[in-house]
Amino acid sequence: MGKKVLIIKNKTSEGPGLLEEVLKEKGIKYSVTDLVYFFL
Secondary structure (H helix, E strand, C coil), X not given: CCCEEEEEXXXXXXXXXXXXXXXXXXXXXXEEEXXXXXXX
């Protein structure tokens, strides 16, 4: 089983940007979530 990256966004309106492009390019799996969900 390969490793997966967790991207925690500070702003809901923004995406992972360049990091997402690099992860896709390298074939690395990732998940994106908002920081606000860690405080609910």
